[in-house]
Amino acid sequence: MSINNLGIVQRNIVRADKAAVEKLSRYGVATIHEAMGRVGLMKPYIRPIYPSASICGTAVTILLQPGDNWMMHVAAEQFQDGDVAVAACTTDSTDGFFGDLLATSFRARGCQGLIIDAGVRDVNDLTAMDFPVFSRAINAKGTVKATLGSVNVPVVCAGAVVNPGDVVIADIDGVVVVPAAIAQQVADAAEKRESLEAEKRAKFQAGELGLDLYKMREPLEKAGLKYLD
Amino acid sequence: MSINNLGIVQRNIVRADKAAVEKLSRYGVATIHEAMGRVGLMKPYIRPIYPSASICGTAVTILLQPGDNWMMHVAAEQFQDGDVAVAACTTDSTDGFFGDLLATSFRARGCQGLIIDAGVRDVNDLTAMDFPVFSRAINAKGTVKATLGSVNVPVVCAGAVVNPGDVVIADIDGVVVVPAAIAQQVADAAEKRESLEAEKRAKFQAGELGLDLYKMREPLEKAGLKYLD
Amino acid sequence: MSINNLGIVQRNIVRADKAAVEKLSRYGVATIHEAMGRVGLMKPYIRPIYPSASICGTAVTILLQPGDNWMMHVAAEQFQDGDVAVAACTTDSTDGFFGDLLATSFRARGCQGLIIDAGVRDVNDLTAMDFPVFSRAINAKGTVKATLGSVNVPVVCAGAVVNPGDVVIADIDGVVVVPAAIAQQVADAAEKRESLEAEKRAKFQAGELGLDLYKMREPLEKAGLKYLD
Amino acid sequence: MSINNLGIVQRNIVRADKAAVEKLSRYGVATIHEAMGRVGLMKPYIRPIYPSASICGTAVTILLQPGDNWMMHVAAEQFQDGDVAVAACTTDSTDGFFGDLLATSFRARGCQGLIIDAGVRDVNDLTAMDFPVFSRAINAKGTVKATLGSVNVPVVCAGAVVNPGDVVIADIDGVVVVPAAIAQQVADAAEKRESLEAEKRAKFQAGELGLDLYKMREPLEKAGLKYLD
């Protein structure tokens, strides 16, 4: 076993089932996160660079070194249609590792968006291209190409483990990672959850209370809740 | 006297006078904050989830426990038309305590918006509903319903004391709390301040300097200001 | 030599050459930062108050004291057409030192925008006026007029040194400072860099890889990169 | 009713009962916080300037303006033996509002320590004097004396409401505020809690598990906990 996973490009990765990915693309991040049992979220400091940005695809992971975006170019060769770039850095950084030229290259190679635990730039161009990016910062700070990281090794991105091939879904509520092996199962659970929400919404709209809908009055009383006048 | 104020729902609260609330709704947060003598603001990390969000209403306060939104459902029953939900947490949290279902319920019960010193989710839906929310974070992270907090007790929300019934005004500049007892007085002061601004604006537009308008040249000189060429 | 630079207004400053400023205005912040050799950026916490805000002009610098915007009024008298106000504070602050009245005054005196390492307010009005502001915070918190700072002394604003007369360019990617003495040189370098980008963009769009375009395969191999299947 | 509470010195305040304060001084912050039902803590960014610092006394509150420590001198006159200075600021600040001269003055007037939601300096001297301070920052940054705040008005300090006369207890675990009216009740509850801890400690030391001591096995099983081999 190698002592670390730097300096590696894994070419063959197992991507989540396409049908599961497609089905997951129908649901929001909050719904999928709940369907998974409230796990799998990245930290909330990862934000879309424009409000309507959204992504659902299979992860090609990139491990960057601080102030160095060499591996971005290495990654470009590894995309297949429907992939999403997920970039982590070996240390906290807000440098601008990615801009419109790389976005042009990534898109031409099949990549549909980027999640990056660091900064990006050329945000006006990326927005005009409608190339969705979710990042920790917007920052014009440029980078060098001098030190090896890796492509398609497991990474921790904004607090979440991402394995190559996992499904990554991102919208204005955040970013959730669904392991490839349970993608279909989670998609089904999301569907079920969503179907229950329409009914609840109608009841809430009609003025029914969650206290009654969820039968909370008794457990609240047991827990000791007191109403004062 | 009880040792703390957890596990309590205060049903009868004294809301600020409706006419005063209506009058306050005509002024921006900065103007009202100045009219109060530069106090009453929440900390600036509370931000609107969409730029045009704005709120003016009487507070129903909610004290949440970390990772637990049970009290949101308890609060839903206590709203009257024109109320605003003001939610604090017993510890710093960015979890998503609130989403579109609760917003539907809150609105159906008369609540016109939410100020929360924590996170919210379903931001696309909330924006589509035009349900104004001012929060510390956007976060898909879900919560449980297991531990009692309170409704309509005094809370500290983002650094500001909020008593049930106080007027809370929120816009893109921040959130200000006006105690119910001085709502009319503050509204009148805001009106007066606003009326003076139009005149000043015209003078500034014509190129007059604040140095002259506010007669600052003499005090600046006394303070020792030196002009160098 | 005076022991500090407080309480001073420098009236005569050497502004960067107008033609150089005009040429710099054609390029984005990321391009200019790269053209300078990757220096000159403010820290990325300085953000536009509305997404389309952009500025390019010569700096009139303002050194503020905490919670005190007196020097804003002193600065208003020093603007010439095409200037940009660059405000630093002697300590970290997010107070709202600037709003729509000052913007009206600044604009009437030739100032085209504000960069401030602190907070601003009246953001709806500033947006309606299309008065571009890049700030550390949005905050309704008002300030007093009691303690001297300075105008047109060198300042450190969000980590960057700004001398009066320097060119300051700001857009959604951040803020870059170009010393007056090298403005033309940097503008030329930016032009050259931009002209190369169009060609690269076309190649990337056609699917060519950065690996080949930048001849990275050999140096990557030398650095030890390993491809695994 | 006055529109705000700036520019006020309240001379007569009701201090918590001395016996209750003395009793509270025997317990740690964590114990007292639990005895109150898990409320009353300041935020954890308030830290002692040296590890052994600890305080228990009645609050004289100080409301500061940013970069201005005028009210510190006003407060000095209001101390009685056993008081603690609790200083909040109308905005977030890390300036050094307090140093060894003020500590000398405060001590001479009966004040036994300081809690401040801002910065302090002269930390070597304060440590040598064994003058306990709990602050948000250590910072040499000096302040002016130009704008009125208040003394002995209710303040929000690091997220906690402090009324003049409340008991404030501070140690390495943080700072807790006990309202004067319930000081005796809380002291008694703390005593009771502490007495139970000795017994528990012995059991834990002997290897007994919390699972058994607190009878958690059944509720854990009901909640669905699964043991895998």
Added chain:
Amino acid sequence: MSINNLGIVQRNIVRADKAAVEKLSRYGVATIHEAMGRVGLMKPYIRPIYPSASICGTAVTILLQPGDNWMMHVAAEQFQDGDVAVAACTTDSTDGFFGDLLATSFRARGCQGLIIDAGVRDVNDLTAMDFPVFSRAINAKGTVKATLGSVNVPVVCAGAVVNPGDVVIADIDGVVVVPAAIAQQVADAAEKRESLEAEKRAKFQAGELGLDLYKMREPLEKAGLKYLD
């Protein structure tokens, strides 16, 4: 495959080889991190609660829910001599999940210290016990026992993946995680690195420059470094 890893206690875990753990205990965190090729560190916000705290042992992992330390008690039963508790939370939290009673219990069951991506309390007692803790915060804030997390599932703690049985080494420089499978290999590499340092130290002490020792003058010149007089 289960959809998530909540509500699970894995009883049988594969701990790193005892000899490798013992050997790793001889080296500092910086040395081991370098020996692994500069990976495996937790983020630097995890700090010791007292300066001399240090830990080297095999991980029993704990996944906590916000404001809830129930799983701490579940974990206590799973320790073997030489284990270290590594606690992550499903969301960012600074609550005090751990104090002297749990430390007494943990120690009695063989646990030699705690790494926690959250807060702890009773720091005076923990220091007196010399029970080493590395945490994100010190905070008296108490927790409840209501919601299931897990024990001995893989966790992300302060940005690092920790699998049950991995070696965790902590000292004043930070915390590093060594996967069980490569513990011996890393220990050997650390030994080698350390042995080289003594020689270098002697040379540096004698005034030799890194420029010469590491033969940097030529690569620096090639990179374009210019010496000016």
Added chain:
Amino acid sequence: MSINNLGIVQRNIVRADKAAVEKLSRYGVATIHEAMGRVGLMKPYIRPIYPSASICGTAVTILLQPGDNWMMHVAAEQFQDGDVAVAACTTDSTDGFFGDLLATSFRARGCQGLIIDAGVRDVNDLTAMDFPVFSRAINAKGTVKATLGSVNVPVVCAGAVVNPGDVVIADIDGVVVVPAAIAQQVADAAEKRESLEAEKRAKFQAGELGLDLYKMREPLEKAGLKYLD
């Protein structure tokens, strides 16, 4: 004029007068900062790695690239007795750019301490050596040697401009920079300020109030301060 100041080592720098440096070394950071008119401080996030660390010397400045400490070795050759290393980075970083080997080398070459707006490691060794370091972070994270920065160019370190040869004084209260040209003047002003403090301290100790000592009662009354009973 060169377009930026990267890739440069300035060998001949003008150091502040030795007698002035020696005199400054007698005063604390707070005193010197006040003597300069309340300017010159670095931001308070720069902290000593051990409480008794203190420094007074002439700056050799180092401009680092992210994750890269190559310039540290270049700087080692430039020290003269009594110098202090002041290291800034072209971007925010907490990586560990410096440890005990470099400290050994720096000390052997005349350097008496380090101020760094980034991280350091080997803190136990540095403490044992009594090599004073003031840093933004403690972090075991290692760095590479691949990209040029500079030595002895003006830098912005933690918000303060530092020119090579300036006097840098650091103690537990923070770090202050005194431009070489005014070092003697500032030292004299510090001496004067210090001499006044002893007298004040005695008066405060005797119970005299700042209100009387500084004749504040009248200006407070004029400002509108009201005493309530």
